[in-house]
Amino acid sequence: MNNTKALKKNNLISVIRAVTLNNDLITKPEIARQTGLTIASVSNFINELIDRNIIIEKGYDISSGGRKASLFCLNSTVYYLIAAYISLDKIQFSVYDLALNVVVDDVINYSISETSVENGIETIVTGIKKIIQNSKIDKNFFVGIGITVPGPVNFKSGCINQLVNAPKWTNVPLKNNIESKTGITTFVDKDINGMLHYIKWKERLVENGTIVVLSITDGVGAGVVIGNNIYRGNHYIAGEIGHTCIDLEGGVCNCGKRGCIELYITKENILKVANRNLTEKYNSVNNIILIAANGNKTCKDIIDKAKYGIYLCLDNIIMAYDPDEIIINCEWLIDSPNIFSDIMNMIFDNNRLAKRSEINIRLNANKKIIIQGAAMLPYEQLFGSYETSIFVNENKSSRNFY
Numbered sequence: 001m002n003n004t005k006a007l008k009k010n011n012l013i014s015v016i017r018a019v020t021l022n023n024d025l026i027t028k029p030e031i032a033r034q035t036g037l038t039i040a041s042v043s044n045f046i047n048e049l050i051d052r053n054i055i056i057e058k059g060y061d062i063s064s065g066g067r068k069a070s071l072f073c074l075n076s077t078v079y080y081l082i083a084a085y086i087s088l089d090k091i092q093f094s095v096y097d098l099a100l101n102v103v104v105d106d107v108i109n110y111s112i113s114e115t116s117v118e119n120g121i122e123t124i125v126t127g128i129k130k131i132i133q134n135s136k137i138d139k140n141f142f143v144g145i146g147i148t149v150p151g152p153v154n155f156k157s158g159c160i161n162q163l164v165n166a167p168k169w170t171n172v173p174l175k176n177n178i179e180s181k182t183g184i185t186t187f188v189d190k191d192i193n194g195m196l197h198y199i200k201w202k203e204r205l206v207e208n209g210t211i212v213v214l215s216i217t218d219g220v221g222a223g224v225v226i227g228n229n230i231y232r233g234n235h236y237i238a239g240e241i242g243h244t245c246i247d248l249e250g251g252v253c254n255c256g257k258r259g260c261i262e263l264y265i266t267k268e269n270i271l272k273v274a275n276r277n278l279t280e281k282y283n284s285v286n287n288i289i290l291i292a293a294n295g296n297k298t299c300k301d302i303i304d305k306a307k308y309g310i311y312l313c314l315d316n317i318i319m320a321y322d323p324d325e326i327i328i329n330c331e332w333l334i335d336s337p338n339i340f341s342d343i344m345n346m347i348f349d350n351n352r353l354a355k356r357s358e359i360n361i362r363l364n365a366n367k368k369i370i371i372q373g374a375a376m377l378p379y380e381q382l383f384g385s386y387e388t389s390i391f392v393n394e395n396k397s398s399r400n401f402y
């Protein structure tokens with residue numbers, strides 16, 4: 001593609017991005033301000049997007065006084081996205097419109113580590129077919145299916161490399177399997193990379209910055225965006241920080257090594273160790289934090305070790321990537337602001353190279369981010385970079401992508 005064409009397509013993408021980032025209504029002067037394009041260019045792109053039914057005009061902005069500026073928004077119901085998130089004990093399904101409003105969703109309890117891969121794939125296919133049927137949306141309106149899993153994936157081939165906590169799922173060509181059984185284009189990636197796509201499109205980030213997501217769910221991993229591109233490594237294991245060792249004498253992890261960080265900071269592992277030592281059994285880390293605060297030595301040690309593990313993850317991330325922003329996705333930590341504040345002090349009291357004012361570390365409060373991240377895989381293919389976007393490269397009149 002020549003440079004002029006590439007530039008034009010890139011600019012078109014940046015206009016779409018400005019509109020989708022707001023998720024509500026935006027004027028042409030505001031799009032021009034955000035993209036650095038002239039009002040005339042913005043007008044041309046908006047006309048093209050209206051022509052393609054991607055953007056619609058919706059009333060006027062009366063706040064600025066003087067001449068009224070037209071307001072534009074994404075035509076969120078022109079296409080739909082199918083999302084599936086496979087965790088260790090359940091599979092979630094959702095159909096979203098382009099503004100990520102839920103059309104229908106479903107969740108089934110299912111342990112992928114205890115069943116065969118064939119059965120797992122059959123369950124995913126049945127779940128997808130069911131949710132499509134319940135959505136009552138014609139198949140031609142779906143951009144594609146996005147599936148995320150807790151471990152490394154060759155996202156180009158859609159083949160799962162290995163799930164440490166579900167070892168049967170090694171070298172599984174999930175994309176091919178789902179596409180042949182549903183007839184719909186499918187994208188498969190690691191769950192954290194889906195989250196990164198969500199953050200890229202829906203949250204205002206440092207321009208061209210380095211952003212890291214540290215996710216502490218069933219397992220622990222980091223995802224990195226450098227200048228708007230996801231850094232994956234050559235074998236898709238970049239960011240597998242949960243399997244770095246913090247205790248050479250520690251217990252054996254599912255990855256085969258001893259004393260991995262994951263063993264000390266996930267909700268499941270904290271509760272497993274705590275409940276082994278308590279007469280009453282608990283299912284919330286908050287309970288363990290309270291018992292620790294009331295003087296229980298074992299629980300205090302468990303919580304201290306969790307704090308230390310998260311501190312090490314963050315400190316290593318800072319030293320490895322020198323990020324502008326770190327977003328932590330951890331359900332139990334968001335309910336424990338004092339622990340979070342202790343960890344921040346541990347980092348910045350001990351690391352002389354990192355300055356608190358230069359790194360924004362925050363907790364993600366969006367509990368739907370992982371399943372929404374799965375929906376962002378087809379979304380990225382629709383509106384992502386000009387090289388990959390189906391939308392900027394498709395024939396104008398065609399809606400059917402597959």
Ligand SMILES: [Zn+2]
Binds near residue numbers: 255
């Ligand atoms: Zn491990």
